[in-house]
Amino acid sequence: MSFGWTRHAADGAARAGTLHTAHGDIATPVFMPVGTAGTVKAMTADAVRSTGAGLVLGNTYHLMLRPGADRVAALGGLHRFMDWPGPILTDSGGFQVMSLAGLRKMDEDGVTFRSHLDGTSHRLTPEISTAIQDQLDATITMAFDECTPFPATEPEVRKSMELSMRWAARSRAAFRPRTGYGQFGIVQGGVHPELRARSVDALKPLGFEGYAIGGLAVGEGQAAMFATLGSTVPLLPPGQPRYLMGVGTPDDLVGSVLRGVDMFDCVMPTRAGRTARAYTSGGVLNMRNARHSDDGAPLDPGCPCPGCTRHSRAYLHHLFRAGEILGPMLLTWHNLTYYQSLMRGMRAAILDGGLAEHAASIRAAWRASAGPVEDVLLPDQERA
Amino acid sequence: MSFGWTRHAADGAARAGTLHTAHGDIATPVFMPVGTAGTVKAMTADAVRSTGAGLVLGNTYHLMLRPGADRVAALGGLHRFMDWPGPILTDSGGFQVMSLAGLRKMDEDGVTFRSHLDGTSHRLTPEISTAIQDQLDATITMAFDECTPFPATEPEVRKSMELSMRWAARSRAAFRPRTGYGQFGIVQGGVHPELRARSVDALKPLGFEGYAIGGLAVGEGQAAMFATLGSTVPLLPPGQPRYLMGVGTPDDLVGSVLRGVDMFDCVMPTRAGRTARAYTSGGVLNMRNARHSDDGAPLDPGCPCPGCTRHSRAYLHHLFRAGEILGPMLLTWHNLTYYQSLMRGMRAAILDGGLAEHAASIRAAWRASAGPVEDVLLPDQERA
Numbered sequence: 031m032s033f034g035w036t037r038h039a040a041d042g043a044a045r046a047g048t049l050h051t052a053h054g055d056i057a058t059p060v061f062m063p064v065g066t067a068g069t070v071k072a073m074t075a076d077a078v079r080s081t082g083a084g085l086v087l088g089n090t091y092h093l094m095l096r097p098g099a100d101r102v103a104a105l106g107g108l109h110r111f112m113d114w115p116g117p118i119l120t121d122s123g124g125f126q127v128m129s130l131a132g133l134r135k136m137d138e139d140g141v142t143f144r145s146h147l148d149g150t151s152h153r154l155t156p157e158i159s160t161a162i163q164d165q166l167d168a169t170i171t172m173a174f175d176e177c178t179p180f181p182a183t184e185p186e187v188r189k190s191m192e193l194s195m196r197w198a199a200r201s202r203a204a205f206r207p208r209t210g211y212g213q214f215g216i217v218q219g220g221v222h223p224e225l226r227a228r229s230v231d232a233l234k235p236l237g238f239e240g241y242a243i244g245g246l247a248v249g250e251g252q253a254a255m256f257a258t259l260g261s262t263v264p265l266l267p268p269g270q271p272r273y274l275m276g277v278g279t280p281d282d283l284v285g286s287v288l289r290g291v292d293m294f295d296c297v298m299p300t301r302a303g304r305t306a307r308a309y310t311s312g313g314v315l316n317m318r319n320a321r322h323s324d325d326g327a328p329l330d331p332g333c334p335c336p337g338c339t340r341h342s343r344a345y346l347h348h349l350f351r352a353g354e355i356l357g358p359m360l361l362t363w364h365n366l367t368y369y370q371s372l373m374r375g376m377r378a379a380i381l382d383g384g385l386a387e388h389a390a391s392i393r394a395a396w397r398a399s400a401g402p403v404e405d406v407l408l409p410d411q412e413r414a
Numbered sequence: 415m416s417f418g419w420t421r422h423a424a425d426g427a428a429r430a431g432t433l434h435t436a437h438g439d440i441a442t443p444v445f446m447p448v449g450t451a452g453t454v455k456a457m458t459a460d461a462v463r464s465t466g467a468g469l470v471l472g473n474t475y476h477l478m479l480r481p482g483a484d485r486v487a488a489l490g491g492l493h494r495f496m497d498w499p500g501p502i503l504t505d506s507g508g509f510q511v512m513s514l515a516g517l518r519k520m521d522e523d524g525v526t527f528r529s530h531l532d533g534t535s536h537r538l539t540p541e542i543s544t545a546i547q548d549q550l551d552a553t554i555t556m557a558f559d560e561c562t563p564f565p566a567t568e569p570e571v572r573k574s575m576e577l578s579m580r581w582a583a584r585s586r587a588a589f590r591p592r593t594g595y596g597q598f599g600i601v602q603g604g605v606h607p608e609l610r611a612r613s614v615d616a617l618k619p620l621g622f623e624g625y626a627i628g629g630l631a632v633g634e635g636q637a638a639m640f641a642t643l644g645s646t647v648p649l650l651p652p653g654q655p656r657y658l659m660g661v662g663t664p665d666d667l668v669g670s671v672l673r674g675v676d677m678f679d680c681v682m683p684t685r686a687g688r689t690a691r692a693y694t695s696g697g698v699l700n701m702r703n704a705r706h707s708d709d710g711a712p713l714d715p716g717c718p719c720p721g722c723t724r725h726s727r728a729y730l731h732h733l734f735r736a737g738e739i740l741g742p743m744l745l746t747w748h749n750l751t752y753y754q755s756l757m758r759g760m761r762a763a764i765l766d767g768g769l770a771e772h773a774a775s776i777r778a779a780w781r782a783s784a785g786p787v788e789d790v791l792l793p794d795q796e797r798a
Contacts, residue, residue: 067736067738068732068733068736071739075724097707097735101707101708105728111728113724323481326488336458336459340497341495341497345489348495349452349453351480352451352480354453354455355688355742359456359458
């Protein structure tokens with residue numbers, strides 16, 4: 031099966047499609063759970079599958095340091111290591127390395143950095159990152175780029191974007207083509223439409239199998255992010271998948287799908303699940319809040335996850351109060367189920383040509399939620 | 415279905431049977447996973463069921479303090495709260511209260527103690543403990559007793575046992591009979607055969623549905639424990655179940671089944687699972703040990719748990735090194751699966767009349783394990 035994306039329907043800018051890979055087909059729009067260190071935190075692989083997830087993300091930075099890419103390769107690759115025969119996308123390590131302020135030194139060729147685990151010195155370049163992702167057996171390899179800091183001046187953003195475009199060309203040259211595998215280039219340029227356009231122009235001739243939009247959700251706010259998507263997405267080739275990296279809240283996903291994005295990843299549903307925050311069709315709940323302590327109702331009545339079908343809000347509340355591991359387990363499971371159901375619902379609406387109405391109805395349900403203000407956050411309040 | 419135990423076969427002192435309860439039948443000998451605070455730690459209820467477990471234990475002390483017995487009752491009882499429609503045995507709270515040195519005050523009537531959570535004052539008596547277990551909807555209620563400290567002089571043990579026997583009579587009087595529910599008395603008397611015999615004599619006329627042996631595995635050593643079982647178990651009514659509380663290692667279970675015990679509970683498999691210790695057919699392994707880091711073989715080749723069928727030793731090692739929650743999840747799952755499989759194997763051997771040979775072969779496999787001394791402990795070395 032050769033790597034590619036088929037468009038089944040469009041509804042305004044939004045698209046419903048299927049991503050074809052060596053490790054199976056994936057319906058888009060798609061949300062990828064984050065499996066940083068070879069595990070989606072607090073979830074077995076079977077549990078992740080039961081949420082409807084088909085594509086997961088692995089982090090090159092974490093995996094190269096521990097257990098090491100050589101070791102993963104010797105053990106049969108990341109799919110076998112983490113029991114995920116389905117497709118896996120790996121990031122390039124660039125984002126994590128850039129956030130190691132003081133522990134890294136960048137030059138034209140790449141980045142030298144010290145491990146946050148043991149202080150040992152390591153190096154990432156476009157060639158090394160691409161080779162590591164190959165060792166991990168990533169279905170989708172990401173180009174190595176610099177994640178531009180925010181805020182930054184326009185000249186700083188330009189310089190960073192131009193470096194990333196030179197690295198994109200080197201990443202592409204280093205990529206070993208295999209049937210059913212692909213590599214995505216990453217559009218940079220901050221919140222500057224003309225820099226984003228130049229970045230797209232630089233990437234297109236390289237022939238990537240898909241395009242990511244990087245450098246967003248780093249503090250610019252949802253309005254600036256949506257504006258950037260509005261100007262950038264239409265420049266991308268219509269027949270290839272578009273991936274918005276590191277995004278986001280449920281409301282971010284709705285707004286970005288409406289603007290033509292096909293793929294997402296974010297730690298939010300998993301991290302929130304470990305800290306008692308529940309994403310539901312009625313908004314965001316803090317399960318530590320005492321008002322749940324006697325509530326025999328399910329967290330989200332329509333949700334098929336075991337936390338909702340087998341247990342009460344009172345039980346989930348109890349688990350977090352008691353510090354029981356099952357609290358993070360069940361709430362992560364719920365949040366990922368909610369995210370998958372959100373994506374499935376949007377895909378069905380696109381196929382029916384009714385995404386705008388569907389999005390309005392999802393948002394109305396969030397806003398109609400009856401909880402007290404301190405407990406219920408509308409999803410788009412979180413980024414403030 | 416009325417509460418009772420049917421004996422299908424005996425092999426020496428060992429018995430194979432079925433426990434009949436309002437919440438289903440349980441094959442004995444049986445090991446009960448410990449669900450202290452309404453959850454078997456790091457396991458969903460489905461995962462616990464998948465290990466083959468049918469009967470679980472809840473802790474009255476923990477549940478009365480948080481979330482509170484009234485609340486559990488209002489939410490439909492412990493079965494519904496923790497998604498365990500099968501039988502549940504609750505302890506009386508006595509053991510935990512007794513270990514609150516400095517925070518408790520005992521008198522003839524009962525114990526007043528301070529919560530380890532918030533310092534609030536609480537009281538347990540035979541009547542209160544029995545009523546709380548009723549509120550929790552325990553299938554099997556335990557009599558409230560004093561867990562005799564170890565070491566203790568013979569007069570101290572005698573005095574403590576006699577108090578427990580007075581409390582046993584009050585517990586029995588406070589028990590509300592319901593079809594399919596039962597209450598067990600607890601034999602005390604330390605390692606003194608004549609005190610144990612007196613304790614049995616005191617309990618028998620009270621008409622309990624089963625008998626527990628308490629006050630063992632508290633530091634006396636395996637030999638003294640087995641000797642006490644050897645003198646005490648034959649005194650118990652042959653047609654009723656026998657439960658050895660808080661025991662133990664796999665080797666303890668084998669030795670105790672050989673001596674006629676039918677029921678066990680212990681935190682060992684779950685606690686060990688959270689601290690990287692694996693119980694296997696080849697002995698006990700420490701999954702943090704670096705020798706597992708490149709080992710692509712399964713932890714225990716014949717084991718049906720997901721940690722063994724889906725992953726390598728190298729992956730389990732990686733999860734514990736990386737501090738991932740999935741490590742404790744998978745290893746708890748494995749250890750409970752191992753314990754259930756150990757019990758099933760012994761039951762089959764009793765039915766076949768070959769328990770002694772079976773026990774010898776299990777122990778030989780533990781001893782034949784090829785690991786380095788610091789990594790592989792024979793199960794009976796742990797208690798030293």
